[in-house]
Amino acid sequence: MKREVTIVMVIYFIIGLALVISQNPWFSFTKNALSDMGSAKNxxxxxxxxxxxxxxxxxxxxxxxxxxxxxxxxxxxxxxVGIFPEEEPPHTPSAILMYLLSFIDMGLYSRTWRIIATITFTIMVILVSFKIGLAIPELIGAAAILSYILYLGWKR
Structure with missing residues (x-):
C-alpha cells in the first residue's frame, strides 16, 4: 500500500503540474515562481x-x-501554500518552512539523505541568488522530496 500511494503522489504531482502549466501559457520557468500560477490576480x-x-x-x-x-x-x-495565494502573508513562510522541514526530515532519516538534502538546499539557494525565477529551484527541491518519499515507500 505504501508503494502505491507514493507512486500516486508522484503521478499526481507530474500530471497536475503539467495541467496547471497548460492553463497558464504566460508562465515561465525562468521568470516565475510556481505560486505565480496561484496568484489572486490570476x-x-x-x-x-x-x-x-x-x-x-x-x-x-x-x-x-x-x-x-x-x-x-x-x-x-x-x-x-494552496490556501493562501502568494499575496497573503502566510504563503511565503509556509512555502519556505515546507521545504526546510522536508529537508530536515530527510536529514534525520539517514546520512545519505542528509547529504542529498544539504546539496539540494544549497543548489536552490544558489539558483535563487541568480534571480532566474523561483520555479526551477522549487522544482529541484520538489524532485528531491518526491525522490525521498518514493524511496521510503519502496524501502519499507
Missing amino acids: PKGWMFNLYIIGLGIIGIIVANLLNRNLLKISMILLIL
Whole structure:
C-alpha cells in the first residue's frame, strides 16, 4: 500500500503540474515562481491552489503511512501554500518552512539523505541568488522530496 500511494503522489504531482502549466501559457520557468500560477490576480489561480492542496492531502496520507511526523507537518504547510495565494502573508513562510522541514526530515532519516538534502538546499539557494525565477529551484527541491518519499515507500 505504501508503494502505491507514493507512486500516486508522484503521478499526481507530474500530471497536475503539467495541467496547471497548460492553463497558464504566460508562465515561465525562468521568470516565475510556481505560486505565480496561484496568484489572486490570476483568473485560473484556483486551479494551482486546489492542485497544491490536493498534493498536500496526499502528502499527509503518505507521511502517516511512512510514520514521518516532520514530513506530515511539511505537508500541512504545503496545504497552507494552496490556501493562501502568494499575496497573503502566510504563503511565503509556509512555502519556505515546507521545504526546510522536508529537508530536515530527510536529514534525520539517514546520512545519505542528509547529504542529498544539504546539496539540494544549497543548489536552490544558489539558483535563487541568480534571480532566474523561483520555479526551477522549487522544482529541484520538489524532485528531491518526491525522490525521498518514493524511496521510503519502496524501502519499507
